[in-house]
Every structure is written in structure tokens, then in C-alpha cells.
Amino acid sequence: MYYSKSIDSKEIFDKLKVSKGKSSDNKEKENEIKQYKKYQGKYHTIYLNLSSNFILVIDEWDYIITNKKFTDKERYNYIDFLKYLIKDSFFIAFVYMTGITAIAKELSRSTLNCFKEYTMLNDKKYYKYFGFTEEEVHELCSKNKNLTFENLRRWYNGYKSCNGKKIFNTWSVVRALNSNIIENYWSPNSNEMKEIINYDIVSFNEEILELINGNTIEIQLENYGVEDILNELEDNEHVKEILYSKMVTFGYLTYYNGKIFIPNEN
Structure with a gap:
């Protein structure tokens, strides 16, 4: 927008109304929740018409839980939404969710008790999918030819599964191999x-x-x-x-x- 002294600003701004209600961000969030609930009805309708179950994939399911820009009320509403979406929904075949935070303990027993959790602390079956294994990094180094396994090991290895197998940080390894530079790629809050x-x-x-x-x-x-x-x-x-x-x-x-x-x- 451009402003000119030749224009009577009072004439412009008198036509504008200052909202005393909730911010647009809150309204957007409320609209999104309404849309989610609306889509749930559509899932049901599609299932009835096609007799096909849904598979839901939710990446970073815990983003709302761990991000401090959301209020406690919004977090609890989100948990209720997941329960409403997933639990006892006959039109859903299964749900695959990834995240860094366990549902765990009382919450899992009372609200989202339909999940089997796999974590590096206790899983021997899928541990190798939580990051790159040493064998995989050896193979990547043989293709890269610029970075040594030892340097990658010193910087990005060291995470251990419950059976003692070493796991590499995938994010850092990929970025190092793409840039051919060993450095800190850590980006937490x-x-x-x-x-x-x-x-x-x-x-x-x-x-x-x-x-x-x-x-x-x-x-x-x-x-x-x-x-x-x-x-x-x-x-x-x-x-x-x-x-x-x-x-x-x-x-x-x-x-x-x-x-x-x-x-x-x-």
C-alpha cells in the first residue's frame, strides 16, 4: 500500500472496522478443526461407497504437543481429535504415526490405547529404521568417496538401540554427504x-x-x-x-x- 499526503487519510480509515473479537489465527485454527471433523464424515461416506478402508500416515504427530506456541487447551483438544479420528473407527485399517514423543503411560491407557509403540529404548525389531546403521554408512561412503567413515562416525554416530547396535543421525549424515563437509548440522530448539x-x-x-x-x-x-x-x-x-x-x-x-x-x- 502506498500513502500520499494528497489523500485525506480520515476518509480511508473511517471506513475500516477494528475487530474486538478473536484474532484471525484463532479463527483459522477453529476452521481447520471444523474441516477435519467434516472430512471424517467424508471418510465414512467413501468407505460405505467403495468398501475400502483407509490407512492414515501422520508424520510428526507430536508437533502440537512439543511446540510451545500452542496452548495447553489446544494440546488437549488435539489429543481428543486424534482419539475421535482414530479410535474405534471401523473405516480405518491402521494408522502409522511417527514422532519423537511417546504416547506412553496414563494417556495411552485412557485415551489412545490402541497403539503399539516402537522406540530405540526397547525395540529390537525395527531399531535399524530409526537411523542409518554402520553398514549403510559404509556403503554411502564408498559411493561418496570424499568423506571418510571414521569422520562420519565421530560426528554423527553414537546413538544406541536397546541391543547395542549403533545408529547414525540420518539428517546430519545426508547433509554432510550432500555438501561434502563435516560440521554441526544439529538444529534443535x-x-x-x-x-x-x-x-x-x-x-x-x-x-x-x-x-x-x-x-x-x-x-x-x-x-x-x-x-x-x-x-x-x-x-x-x-x-x-x-x-x-x-x-x-x-x-x-x-x-x-x-x-x-x-x-x-x-
Whole structure:
């Protein structure tokens, strides 16, 4: 828009109305939810007409849960939406969801209890699909011929499955091979790490320094689940364990055989 002094601005702006209602963002969110519910009815209709079940693929299913721009109410509404969409829907054959946050614990038993979860902490069947295996990276290096396996191993390896198999960070390996440069391709939310370190818990910061110095810490961890986020870490009795679980979930640490440690240079 261009402004000219020759134009009477009062004449322009007097015609505009200032909204005192909800912002357009909120209205857009409400409209999206209405559309989702509307589409659910269409799924049902298509099934009745074609007798074909749906397979739903939901990538980063936990984005709304982990992203702080969403309110607690919106997160709970999202969980209810998933329940409404998925649970006991006869027109859905199965649902495949990926994410870094486990449904887990009470939430899975009460709301979304129809899922089988596979994580690096306890799965021996699909562990090799959580990242590149050493064999796969060897093959990639043989094709690339510019980067050595040892350099990729030092920077991007170190994550371990429950059976001890080493897993590479796929995002970093792909970017390094494409650019032929070994460097830090890590792109998490730095505020998450700041919030974790700033927790005033006895011995926690000292243990973080131990990890930075290359040492390991013995601890028994559980999956960092959705309810841990929704409850805002209110249970102080297990806060440290929850924080370490969160760091493992987001990839800052790896966990194997009852010990946590920093996996690599990245």
C-alpha cells in the first residue's frame, strides 16, 4: 500500500472496522478443526461407497504437543481429535504415526490405547529404521568417496538401540554427504536445552559437566511421554529422571545399558 499526503487519510480509515473479537489465527485454527471433523464424515461416506478402508500416515504427530506456541487447551483438544479420528473407527485399517514423543503411560491407557509403540529404548525389531546403521554408512561412503567413515562416525554416530547396535543421525549424515563437509548440522530448539540446564536440582548441573567431559551417568529412564509435557514437570520427585529422558528423546544424549552419555561431536 502506498500513502500520499494528497489523500485525506480520515476518509480511508473511517471506513475500516477494528475487530474486538478473536484474532484471525484463532479463527483459522477453529476452521481447520471444523474441516477435519467434516472430512471424517467424508471418510465414512467413501468407505460405505467403495468398501475400502483407509490407512492414515501422520508424520510428526507430536508437533502440537512439543511446540510451545500452542496452548495447553489446544494440546488437549488435539489429543481428543486424534482419539475421535482414530479410535474405534471401523473405516480405518491402521494408522502409522511417527514422532519423537511417546504416547506412553496414563494417556495411552485412557485415551489412545490402541497403539503399539516402537522406540530405540526397547525395540529390537525395527531399531535399524530409526537411523542409518554402520553398514549403510559404509556403503554411502564408498559411493561418496570424499568423506571418510571414521569422520562420519565421530560426528554423527553414537546413538544406541536397546541391543547395542549403533545408529547414525540420518539428517546430519545426508547433509554432510550432500555438501561434502563435516560440521554441526544439529538444529534443535536451543531454548529447550537452556530450560533443562536452568533447573535448580541438586547435582544436576554437576552431572551435566560430567557428561560434557565424556563421562557416563548411571540412571534408569522411562520414555518421555506426552503427559510429561502436559503436566509441565509438576512431579518434583522424578524431575531429574524426566529431564534426562527428555534429553534422550530430543537426541542430546543416548541411553544404553542403564547409562546416559553424549553420543558424538555433533
